[in-house]
Amino acid sequence: MMTAMLDTQTFDHDALLLERFAAGDHSAARSLTEQLLPAVVRQAWRILGDEAEAEDVAQEAMLKLWRQASDWRAGEARVSTWLYRVTRNLCIDRIRKRRPTADIENVAEPADPAPTVLERLASSEESRALARAILALPERQRQALVLRHFDGLGNPEIADRLESSVEAVESLLARARRQLAELFKERGDD
């Protein structure tokens, strides 16, 4: 099993911990919580913009992880990637529930509103303008940019999260930066 999880350079320590948890090692649950929970809370907070709600989502996401432990298939996805998607889906569900009267069929999937939160907490006019500009980017570019700049992830990890290739992530980030640069250039010209 160990060899199946070894993927040339990327060894998923979280998967090993999850396997230990499934085998009854409770200390593994503590290690996984310390390792994963901060990022889950942060991600939910960026999407929902509310700390208490973000904690609710984080608890729910972690509960799904514990329940998944005994069925976990090592090598199919990284634990952090799986958790990222679960958290995102839970947040989207919450956003949809906030609008119970809306016709679900006609509601587009809510975009990751991270920049809205960022816009709110931006302390200067310059960073507020950047937050607004990020909001105007296509969703994939915005996600890649947020993961890169605010989660500090490398391109391979971003590719993993977005189910994409490293080359595609490089391209997404390059296009996002080019677009932002153009936008700021226009602002500077005004």
Next chain:
Amino acid sequence: MTDKHPFDLDAAFAALERDERAARPQPSDALVALVLADAAEVAAAGRPATATAPRQSAPEAPGWLRFFGFADAWAGAAAAAVLLFLAAGFGVGYEAGPELLAGTGFDSAFGGEPVQLADAGDALFGVEDAL
């Protein structure tokens, strides 16, 4: 990113990252306790005797079959077929009784009398000659 514009993109990014880091929430102690309690509950509730076996492992053969390594269905079927033919053979033999044993070959083979060979050169085919 490295392009310099009147409106400095790099500086804006640095400022926004700083603002985000300062505001980002950390999991509260209460949340950590809840998450760990959930983990303990799932571990306690969801661990039947078979749950610890790896999902992809082959099923274990029960009882004495395990001793012979007959873990898969084909080996089990082959073993059952051998037993069936043995039982059928004994059954036929029992039904035929002394008549079968009275046959020339059996008589010679089991009766203790040496088979008469035509000459020493027929030693390999001696049984055929006797029949």
